[in-house]
Amino acid sequence: MGNRERIIDAAIELMNRSGSAVGTNQMAEHLSISPGNLYYHFRNREQIVREILQRLRCDLDAVLEIEADQSLDASRLADCFAGGAKVLWKYRFFFSASLELVTRDEQLAEAYRDFCARGIDQVEKAFRRAVATAPGRLSPASTENRMIAVNLWVLWTSWPRYVDVLRAEPAGESEIFRSQHHLSLMLKPYLAPDYYTAVVTHMRELMRR
Amino acid sequence: MGNRERIIDAAIELMNRSGSAVGTNQMAEHLSISPGNLYYHFRNREQIVREILQRLRCDLDAVLEIEADQSLDASRLADCFAGGAKVLWKYRFFFSASLELVTRDEQLAEAYRDFCARGIDQVEKAFRRAVATAPGRLSPASTENRMIAVNLWVLWTSWPRYVDVLRAEPAGESEIFRSQHHLSLMLKPYLAPDYYTAVVTHMRELMRR
DNA sequence: GTCTATACGCCGATAGAC
DNA sequence: GTCTATCGGCGTATAGAC
Numbered sequence: 001m002g003n004r005e006r007i008i009d010a011a012i013e014l015m016n017r018s019g020s021a022v023g024t025n026q027m028a029e030h031l032s033i034s035p036g037n038l039y040y041h042f043r044n045r046e047q048i049v050r051e052i053l054q055r056l057r058c059d060l061d062a063v064l065e066i067e068a069d070q071s072l073d074a075s076r077l078a079d080c081f082a083g084g085a086k087v088l089w090k091y092r093f094f095f096s097a098s099l100e101l102v103t104r105d106e107q108l109a110e111a112y113r114d115f116c117a118r119g120i121d122q123v124e125k126a127f128r129r130a131v132a133t134a135p136g137r138l139s140p141a142s143t144e145n146r147m148i149a150v151n152l153w154v155l156w157t158s159w160p161r162y163v164d165v166l167r168a169e170p171a172g173e174s175e176i177f178r179s180q181h182h183l184s185l186m187l188k189p190y191l192a193p194d195y196y197t198a199v200v201t202h203m204r205e206l207m208r209r
Numbered sequence: 210m211g212n213r214e215r216i217i218d219a220a221i222e223l224m225n226r227s228g229s230a231v232g233t234n235q236m237a238e239h240l241s242i243s244p245g246n247l248y249y250h251f252r253n254r255e256q257i258v259r260e261i262l263q264r265l266r267c268d269l270d271a272v273l274e275i276e277a278d279q280s281l282d283a284s285r286l287a288d289c290f291a292g293g294a295k296v297l298w299k300y301r302f303f304f305s306a307s308l309e310l311v312t313r314d315e316q317l318a319e320a321y322r323d324f325c326a327r328g329i330d331q332v333e334k335a336f337r338r339a340v341a342t343a344p345g346r347l348s349p350a351s352t353e354n355r356m357i358a359v360n361l362w363v364l365w366t367s368w369p370r371y372v373d374v375l376r377a378e379p380a381g382e383s384e385i386f387r388s389q390h391h392l393s394l395m396l397k398p399y400l401a402p403d404y405y406t407a408v409v410t411h412m413r414e415l416m417r418r
Numbered sequence: 419g420t421c422t423a424t425a426c427g428c429c430g431a432t433a434g435a436c
Numbered sequence: 437g438t439c440t441a442t443c444g445g446c447g448t449a450t451a452g453a454c
Contacts, residue, residue, distance in 0.1 A: 003437080019312065023429055037438050039431065099305065099374050103228065113375055137346050138398050151364060151391050158367035165308050166322055182360050189347050189398030212419080232447055246420050248449065 004041045006031055008055075011048050012091070017170065020097030046105040049094075053108065056091045057115055063087060064122040072129040074195050078202030080126060081180040084156060085207060089176045092160040116153065124149035130187065134195035148190075152183055177207050213250045215240055217264075220257050221300070226379065229306030255314040258303075262317065265300045266324055272296060273331040281338040283404050287411030289335060290389040293365060294416060298385045301369040325362065333358035339396065343404035357399075361392055386416050 010030050014022045024045050028035045042048050063083030066072060088095060102109040124145055131139065140148060159179035163171040180203060188196050219239050223231045233254050237244045251257050272292030275281060297304060311318040333354055340348065349357060368388035372380040389412060397405050 024431085025429070034439050035430085036432085036440075040437065045430070096308065099370050100309065102374055109374075109377065116375060144394060147391055147394050151395060154367055154371050154391075155360060155364055158363055158370070161308055161367070161370075162363050165311055165318075166325060168318065182356055182363075185353060185356050186360065186395060230447095233449085234447070243421050244448090245422075245450085249419065254448070 003031070003033065003037065007038060007041060008048060008051055012052060012093070015093035015097075016091075020093050020100055046108060049101055049105065050108050050111065052091070052094060053111055053115065056087070056094060057118075059087050059090065060084075060115075060119065064119065064126065066122070066126055066129060072126065072133050074134075074198035075202045077126070077130055078199050078206060081184060081199070081203050082206035084183075085177045085180045088156065088160060088179065089173050092171070092176060095157050095160045096164055097161075098157070116157075120146075120149050120153045123152050127152070127187065127190075130195075131190050134192040136189060136191045136193070136196070138189045140190055148186065152186060155179070155186070156183055180207070212240070212242065212246065216247060216250060217257060217260055221261060221302070224302035224306075225300075229302050229309055255317060258310055258314065259317050259320065261300070261303060262320055262324065265296070265303060266327075268296050268299065269293075269324075269328065273328065273335065275331075275335055275338060281335065281342050283343075283407035284411045286335070286339055287408050287415060290393060290408070290412050291415035293392075294386045294389045297365065297369060297388065298382050301380070301385060304366050304369045305373055307366070325366075329355075329358050329362045332361050336361070336396065336399075339404075340399050343401035345398060345400045345402070345405070347398045349399055357395065361395060364388070364395070365392055389416070 007027060010027050011022070014027060014030060018026075024038055025035050027048075028038045063080060063086075066076075066080075094101070098112060102112050127149055128145055156179065159182075160171070160176060163175045167175070181200070184196075184200060184203065191199075216236060219236050220231070223236060223239060227235075233247055234244050236257075237247045272289060272295075275285075303310070307321060311321050336358055337354055365388065368391075369380070369385060372384045376384070390409070393405075393409060393412065400408075
């Protein structure tokens, strides 16, 4: 594998471990290469982060992009939650530090706004599909669909940070996974009870490993 | 007013405007005093932030501490939401940057963990009281009360950051206030419809000004 | 209490040899 | 492609005069 890829991997690993303030020197040191070498492969620090966001976007699309003709049954929705948890864990530093990253790089900010807009759309669509498949005791008003999607998105993206703030020790995977139970609870009132319990059961299964 | 108070006020104002990375030099400059003078009043930068958290805690207690013998009617709950919005706006930098502040000061971290634990407890109590006062179509299971309280807390505390990330321009008060409508939506399934609409109506009234 | 001046450390980035 | 060496900027904090 080329040094370029290794630098990105190292950046993700180190930032997940120590926060987004990890410097280019530390990345180079961790790979036993020189700072100068790193700057041969990347114009600057920002460019590294931008490419990480590209990877993140791809991974999340694979999770949230629902096929048009497929019915959203409970196990498929559980896939979304479990996949969402994995993405959250893999790139947790990014979610934790999105604001700090974005304020130092306007180009990244634009890309991240796109990322959020697309993500919220996908969540809203998935929610509508789930409700259409198995409606619950309450049905959301038309404007409420979007608000609920935003609530889900904010809660999902904020979870790594919440965990980091409260825990003195570095966060474990299970604490990130817990977010998905909190998320699913927000859907519960709008879904049929048996459908909801099926989703939760599948989720637990998928995230056990 | 003494310089000590003025420094804290300046810190809040500047950090709300430019983010938590505002330096001691900038605070001093903004007040037309010298950096040395600032360090006469405070041991270090961290101490300033710690005192800001103390103020925040007091302000929030005034909003969330529900009197034991008072019934939680719709207008009182609306007070909580409106008061919560005001606190969120007044100290928005702190919510936006809690992790960064906390990671550089273990003493602050401990205080902030207390702050969160107490806040979540207060939210949970308020939620239980509201549900007891005006139960809706769904009633939360016993373990769900806490989870919902956590959801509310995370969403509430994460909102300023969410706004900062998405907006290129500095956030306005109204965008912060919008969070409360999203929060209240999470309660809706568990509250009687007329009670809920009364809460929302009061909220709008209170936050209009 | 308030000032001026400055030490110290850190990090991003570049120059230029190999 | 990879290295060594170094510049330049910024931010915290202190020393010591007034």
